[in-house]
Amino acid sequence: MPFRIIVLAKQVPDTRNVGKDAMKADGTVNRAALPAIFNPEDLHALELALRIKDQINDAEIVVVSMGPGRAAEIIREAMYRGADRGVLVTDRKFAGSDTLATSYALSLAVKKLAPFNVLIAGRQAIDGDTAQVGPQTAEKLHIPQITYAEELVDVNSKQITIKRRLERGIEVVRSPLPVAITVHSSAPVCRPRNAILVMKFKHARTTTELQEETKDYTELRLYRPYLNIEEWSVEDIQAETEKLGLSGSPTKVKKIENVVLQRKESKAFTADDKDIDLLMQELMASHVIG
Amino acid sequence: MNNVIVYCEITEEGHVAEVSQELLSKGRKLASDLGIKLEAIAIGNKLDNIEKDILPYGADVIHIADDKRLFPYTTLPHAAILLKLFEEIKPEIALFGATSIGRDLAPRVASAMRCGLTADCTSLEIGDHTEAKTNTTYKNLLYQIRPAFGGNIIATIINPDTRPQMATVREGVMKKEFWPAVAKPEVNKLDVAKYVNDEQFVVRIIERHIESQKINIKNAQVIVAGGYGVGSKENFDLLFDLADVLGAQVGASRAAVDAGYVEHERQIGQTGVTVRPKLYIACGISGAVQHRAGMDQASMIISVNTDPNAPINQIADYTILGQVHEVVPRMIKYYRQNSK
Ligand SMILES: Cc1cc2nc3c(=O)[nH]c(=O)nc-3n(C[C@H](O)[C@H](O)[C@H](O)COP(=O)(O)OP(=O)(O)OC[C@H]3O[C@@H](n4cnc5c(N)ncnc54)[C@H](O)[C@@H]3O)c2cc1C
Numbered sequence: 299m300p301f302r303i304i305v306l307a308k309q310v311p312d313t314r315n316v317g318k319d320a321m322k323a324d325g326t327v328n329r330a331a332l333p334a335i336f337n338p339e340d341l342h343a344l345e346l347a348l349r350i351k352d353q354i355n356d357a358e359i360v361v362v363s364m365g366p367g368r369a370a371e372i373i374r375e376a377m378y379r380g381a382d383r384g385v386l387v388t389d390r391k392f393a394g395s396d397t398l399a400t401s402y403a404l405s406l407a408v409k410k411l412a413p414f415n416v417l418i419a420g421r422q423a424i425d426g427d428t429a430q431v432g433p434q435t436a437e438k439l440h441i442p443q444i445t446y447a448e449e450l451v452d453v454n455s456k457q458i459t460i461k462r463r464l465e466r467g468i469e470v471v472r473s474p475l476p477v478a479i480t481v482h483s484s485a486p487v488c489r490p491r492n493a494i495l496v497m498k499f500k501h502a503r504t505t506t507e508l509q510e511e512t513k514d515y516t517e518l519r520l521y522r523p524y525l526n527i528e529e530w531s532v533e534d535i536q537a538e539t540e541k542l543g544l545s546g547s548p549t550k551v552k553k554i555e556n557v558v559l560q561r562k563e564s565k566a567f568t569a570d571d572k573d574i575d576l577l578m579q580e581l582m583a584s585h586v587i588g
Numbered sequence: 589m590n591n592v593i594v595y596c597e598i599t600e601e602g603h604v605a606e607v608s609q610e611l612l613s614k615g616r617k618l619a620s621d622l623g624i625k626l627e628a629i630a631i632g633n634k635l636d637n638i639e640k641d642i643l644p645y646g647a648d649v650i651h652i653a654d655d656k657r658l659f660p661y662t663t664l665p666h667a668a669i670l671l672k673l674f675e676e677i678k679p680e681i682a683l684f685g686a687t688s689i690g691r692d693l694a695p696r697v698a699s700a701m702r703c704g705l706t707a708d709c710t711s712l713e714i715g716d717h718t719e720a721k722t723n724t725t726y727k728n729l730l731y732q733i734r735p736a737f738g739g740n741i742i743a744t745i746i747n748p749d750t751r752p753q754m755a756t757v758r759e760g761v762m763k764k765e766f767w768p769a770v771a772k773p774e775v776n777k778l779d780v781a782k783y784v785n786d787e788q789f790v791v792r793i794i795e796r797h798i799e800s801q802k803i804n805i806k807n808a809q810v811i812v813a814g815g816y817g818v819g820s821k822e823n824f825d826l827l828f829d830l831a832d833v834l835g836a837q838v839g840a841s842r843a844a845v846d847a848g849y850v851e852h853e854r855q856i857g858q859t860g861v862t863v864r865p866k867l868y869i870a871c872g873i874s875g876a877v878q879h880r881a882g883m884d885q886a887s888m889i890i891s892v893n894t895d896p897n898a899p900i901n902q903i904a905d906y907t908i909l910g911q912v913h914e915v916v917p918r919m920i921k922y923y924r925q926n927s928k
Pocket residue numbers: 306307308309337339340343362363364365395396397398400404418419420421422423424425426427428429430431432549704705706707734736737741743745
């Protein structure tokens with residue numbers, strides 16, 4: 299039985315570059331208008347998984363992502379960097395899930411991969427920004443959690459020791475396995491793609507993707523099963539539909555507003571000594587300072 | 589309807605954290621609006637005088653779980669205590685600080701109760717909601733207002749059907765306010781053994797290095813903040829000099845923190861602290877939406893920037909077009925010469 303490490307990875311719109319056309323008229327986000335990227339902290343999560351794998355004989359890394367078909371891109375990206383297998387949890391019925399419904403679906407996918415030893419997620423996704431999915435998935439699996447991991451101190455087949463980053467310092471904690479870990483952005487960055495792995499996995503596809511290919515890779519997959527990125531639907535993970543999507547989400551979005559920058563009347567000064575003196579005089583006269 | 593409950597986080601120094609006192613202040617108002625009680629729960633070790641930190645904010649009931657195994661915080665025992673307590677007192681609303689503890693604990697509890705949880709709220713209000721499809725009206729819901737999508741949108745989130753309505757809020761977002769009518773609260777000391785079991789202590793802390801909070805930029809009246817444009821740690825010293833003469837605190841953008849110019853505690857913005865000073869002097873800060881989220885409530889903003897089109901200038905009251913290392917020394921000089 300290999301030592302199984304599961305990494306939860308989310309494909310996210312690059313919210314660091316949101317332009318005007320990113321919002322649809324109904325107030326929802328037009329994800330298609332934004333580049334889709336590997337959630338940054340999930341790459342740190344992958345690196346932690348790789349470091350565990352470096353220390354354990356016979357360890358394997360399975361990447362699980364829930365999202366639309368194109369999220370297979372990040373699974374391939376993870377493979378190029380050292381993940382062994384990937385699962386895309388994908389179904390229209392997942393749409394509109396809040397963190398509770400998302401963690402329900404992810405926990406069922408993880409259960410289907412049991413037994414596993416370590417479950418690793420990013421701390422936070424840059425679109426929803428809640429940092430809730432990691433702890434909620436851990437709770438649904440009834441396993442302990444270590445949040446904000448910064449460094450792997452030690453791991454063996456029974457327990458793991460992790461340095462955590464807190465607001466005002468660090469903490470080193472030890473937990474028996476299996477455990478869920480969420481990884482902080484201060485953890486080591488992910489190693490780059492490995493040329494050999496890129497060659498090995500460049501034809502890795504989900505079945506849906508295969509159907510869209512012009513070349514037929516069916517035969518290739520027969521003797522290279524690792525090229526199959528599994529696709530799991532609601533039925534595959536045996537989820538109850540009413541616990542998914544909008545109906546399974548206790549939080550409802552009542553209203554969404556775009557943040558608009560309100561231009562103020564501002565007084566412009568140059569870096570001239572006279573100008574600065576004038577400004578300081580004004581501030582002191584109005585008792586803003588002094 | 590029963591109560592609003594606030595999870596009171598315990599600091600290294602054994603006090604209730606400021607963010608929890610801010611939430612008690614907010615919770616007090618929400619509870620009064622709804623005509624229900626405000627309750628507080630403190631979980632830790634040696635909490636003999638902890639009521640003193642909670643009383644001024646108007647809690648009607650204070651629950652205390654005091655046991656040497658409950659400090660420092662670990663997830664499972666704190667979650668177990670809350671779960672059982674919530675089952676007993678059935679809160680309408682439960683509030684947590686969006687701190688490393690609150691963001692670890694609240695989702696665990698919400699998941700076990702299958703409740704909705706809204707992260708990082710910047711505003712909490714009571715209001716009604718009508719579900720268009722079914723034409724059902726929900727009275728007195730908690731509107732949980734939060735930025736998402738990297739700060740580019742503001743969403744109002746409600747939990748019509750599940751209780752408690754749970755939310756986390758960052759430090760500095762709500763205002764700490766004493767509650768004038770000093771109530772005589774009921775103190776409920778929990779029998780900890782009934783709330784936790786040994787298996788919940790499986791995660792062991794083997795080492796801790798926590799610094800006491802030296803830097804407190806949150807309540808500063810004047811803030812001199814530096815960004816990546818400050819250029820170096822040495823140039824940042826100029827900002828400390830200016831802060832010194834003005835009696836101000838030094839803040840920073842994330843890019844400045846990432847570049848190693850200053851400590852993370854000084855970061856202002858969506859993933860740092862939120863500040864509301866009288867005066868905010870932004871030096872070499874472009875004004876990304878994530879930064880503005882933490883400072884746009886400042887009464888007055890001065891921007892020192894080499895780029896006249898820096899986004900920060902759009903929300904500034906005064907802009908100075910120039911280099912930080914030239915402008916700041918001149919400000920210091922003028923102030924020194926002209927203040928009494
Ligand atoms: C404007 C807006 C506001 C929202 N506010 C809330 C809210 O307050 N409360 C709430 O419950 N929901 C909220 N949601 C819904 C929430 O964003 C989604 O449920 C989302 O799928 C997961 O939350 P997240 O992006 O915050 O993930 P986080 O909890 O921040 O993600 C943490 C980690 O979990 C893992 N992970 C998360 N999603 C996936 C996935 N799909 N596949 C694989 N791994 C994953 C990743 O490792 C990730 O790094 C909001 C959505 C929007 C659009």
